[in-house]
Amino acid sequence: MFWNSIVELDLCIGLLLLILYGLLSLRNGHVSLGHIRFVCQAWLVLITPLEVQDIALCVLTVVLLQSFHSFEALLFLLLAYIGQLYMMHSCNLVSFYVCLEAQTLCVVVLCGLLARGASTSFSVEAALKFLLLSAMVSGMALFWFSAMYQRTGSLDMVGQETFWILLVMLFKLGVAPMHMWSVDLYGSVPKSLLLYLSTAPKLSLFTFWAASWHHDFSVGVFILFSMLIGSIGAYGQPALRSLFAYSTINEIGLMLLAVETAGFHTLYQHLGIYIITQLLLWNLTDKRLFALCAVSLAGLPPFAGFFGKAWIFWHAMSVQAFSLLLAALFCTVLSLVYYLRVIRLFWTAPVHTAASFAGAPNQTTLTSACAVALAFAPVMLVKPFII
Amino acid sequence: MFFENSAILLCALLGIAVGYTKSPFMSLMYSVMLFINSSFVLMMLGFEFLALVNLLVYVGALAVLFLFVIMLLEIPATELRAYSRGWSTLGVFVFIINGVFQITPSMGPRGIINGLPGAESITNLGHALYLYFADLLILNSLVLTVALFGAFAIAPVRTTGR
Numbered sequence: 001m002f003w004n005s006i007v008e009l010d011l012c013i014g015l016l017l018l019i020l021y022g023l024l025s026l027r028n029g030h031v032s033l034g035h036i037r038f039v040c041q042a043w044l045v046l047i048t049p050l051e052v053q054d055i056a057l058c059v060l061t062v063v064l065l066q067s068f069h070s071f072e073a074l075l076f077l078l079l080a081y082i083g084q085l086y087m088m089h090s091c092n093l094v095s096f097y098v099c100l101e102a103q104t105l106c107v108v109v110l111c112g113l114l115a116r117g118a119s120t121s122f123s124v125e126a127a128l129k130f131l132l133l134s135a136m137v138s139g140m141a142l143f144w145f146s147a148m149y150q151r152t153g154s155l156d157m158v159g160q161e162t163f164w165i166l167l168v169m170l171f172k173l174g175v176a177p178m179h180m181w182s183v184d185l186y187g188s189v190p191k192s193l194l195l196y197l198s199t200a201p202k203l204s205l206f207t208f209w210a211a212s213w214h215h216d217f218s219v220g221v222f223i224l225f226s227m228l229i230g231s232i233g234a235y236g237q238p239a240l241r242s243l244f245a246y247s248t249i250n251e252i253g254l255m256l257l258a259v260e261t262a263g264f265h266t267l268y269q270h271l272g273i274y275i276i277t278q279l280l281l282w283n284l285t286d287k288r289l290f291a292l293c294a295v296s297l298a299g300l301p302p303f304a305g306f307f308g309k310a311w312i313f314w315h316a317m318s319v320q321a322f323s324l325l326l327a328a329l330f331c332t333v334l335s336l337v338y339y340l341r342v343i344r345l346f347w348t349a350p351v352h353t354a355a356s357f358a359g360a361p362n363q364t365t366l367t368s369a370c371a372v373a374l375a376f377a378p379v380m381l382v383k384p385f386i387i
Numbered sequence: 388m389f390f391e392n393s394a395i396l397l398c399a400l401l402g403i404a405v406g407y408t409k410s411p412f413m414s415l416m417y418s419v420m421l422f423i424n425s426s427f428v429l430m431m432l433g434f435e436f437l438a439l440v441n442l443l444v445y446v447g448a449l450a451v452l453f454l455f456v457i458m459l460l461e462i463p464a465t466e467l468r469a470y471s472r473g474w475s476t477l478g479v480f481v482f483i484i485n486g487v488f489q490i491t492p493s494m495g496p497r498g499i500i501n502g503l504p505g506a507e508s509i510t511n512l513g514h515a516l517y518l519y520f521a522d523l524l525i526l527n528s529l530v531l532t533v534a535l536f537g538a539f540a541i542a543p544v545r546t547t548g549r
Contacts, residue, residue, distance in 0.1 A: 008525040072540040079533050086526060098523050102530045109537030 011047060011082055018043060018078070022071045033071065040074050041065055044081065053088050053207045057081070060200055060275065067192040067283070072113055077196065080106035084204035091212040093145050093155045093165070097138070100172065103201055104134050107193075114190045122188035133181050134172065141168040162215045169213070173205055175256065176225035179249050183233075186245035194241070195282050198248055199275045206255065206271055210264045219260050220324060226253025227331035234338045243338060244281065247297055250335050254312055257328055263315035270308035277305060291346040298339035299332060394428045399485045403478035411457050419450045436509040 083102025115123030230250025
């Protein structure tokens with residue numbers, strides 16, 4: 001087992017060299033942040049092993065690194081990447097906990113780090129809330145780990161304590177009885193961190209769930225809660241960020257439905273489409289393209305979001321989970337109205353009264369890549385309906 | 388099992404005494420005796436690593452911390468509120484329950500590794516930390532690095548001059 005730990009040691013030594021390079025060379029006039037960012041991205045690509053989910057996480061993090069503008073932020077993203085990489089492959093509860101803490105702590109520090117300027121108190125308050133709540137919940141998880149160990153003498157996932165540990169995992173995902181932190185956090189965090197927060201932790205947690213998490217009860221209650229709260233809760237929100245926070249809760253409920261019916265291929269498809277949509281959503285400066293992304297999230301036909309949702313519903317139907325399917329369809333219809341309201345606001349209202357937001361100016365490559373992926377993904381996804 | 392039970396009963400008695408005195412200094416002394424007693428109970432049950440860590444952390448750090456707090460407040464002028472509010476009655480209740488029901492743990496240290504049945508807890512801990520979960524130890528060091536570096540990174544930068 002010692003030789004397996006050499007890999008982590010190697011990663012950490014590489015990271016240490018990156019830290020030294022960044023800290024020592026940023027004082028030099030010839031090295032700018034763009035160079036260091038490139039070296040970080042190159043390090044990510046060089047250390048990634050060869051499985052699909054690792055490649056997906058690597059590509060996602062390389063893209064996300066592009067929108068951060070300070071060296072410490074890049075570093076915390078890389079540290080969180082290591083935690084997420086090992087979480088996706090862990091099959092023991094101890095490693096799950098250590099990797100979860102690595103990822104959560106990095107998100108908390110990033111929330112506090114990126115609080116500059118006018119929104120400082122909001123960001124710091126959001127970071128504090130997230131820290132306290134997630135620390136408490138992780139403590140609860142540790143208690144149930146030790147209860148499970150005391151009863152069975154092993155840390156593999158057997159027994160009735162998995163319910164409470166599942167609650168912890170659902171908290172970190174932002175599932176509905178425990179979703180309030182995500183609504184607050186989405187509203188008060190700078191846009192680059194919002195990009196990171198809504199994509200990478202969910203990818204690693206869902207991959208861990210699909211790969212090695214076992215439990216013998218159903219998460220139907222959480223699915224119903226999430227979808228209802230996600231569809232109905234968005235109607236009272238004045239701000240765009242909290243509206244899309246509730247839409248995220250809705251989407252997570254849908255992905256839980258995919259996990260519940262054991263359709264892990266549909267889960268990954270919808271998760272991929274959702275991640276691309278989120279990346280596009282928070283990077284756009286044009287209002288009309290934003291409205292089109294909202295349509296994709298809503299699940300209307302020519303866009304890829306429709307196929308992600310449709311395949312989850314198709315699989316639920318083939319497994320005969322009819323009651324959950326009916327509830328999901330009902331909540332999707334309910335949530336359609338606020339997406340359409342976003343479209344109405346952004347396409348038809350006059351320019352000086354509608355919401356306008358400033359994005360970073362050099363996101364063109366990312367935007368065009370994501371737009372192409374969203375528009376052409378249906379071609380690849382129509383296949384299951386033909387077969 | 389008689390010695391373990393009586394040591395645990397002594398723990399309960401000391402716990403009542405912590406809340407039953409008027410002076411904060413005597414309360415602190417009773418709590419130090421309680422920590423040493425709990426360490427002794429752990430040693431009797433076979434958890435010698437936990438016993439030593441208890442001594443180190445509770446007596447060496449926490450009791451010293453409380454001692455500093457009491458030193459910085461004015462001792463002659465303060466009296467413990469818990470005494471006058473009657474919270475120590477709850478401690479008496481716990482003492483009676485413990486005496487009547489003889490609540491004792493039923494098993495000693497177990498190893499997570501099945502090949503070491505007769506090893507003491509520190510051997511098991513060493514095997515677990517440095518052999519079987521060695522990679523997790525390094526990942527854990529990463530988490531600690533995040534905590535340390537994050538505390539530095541979040542701290543507000545004071546610009547000299549204006």
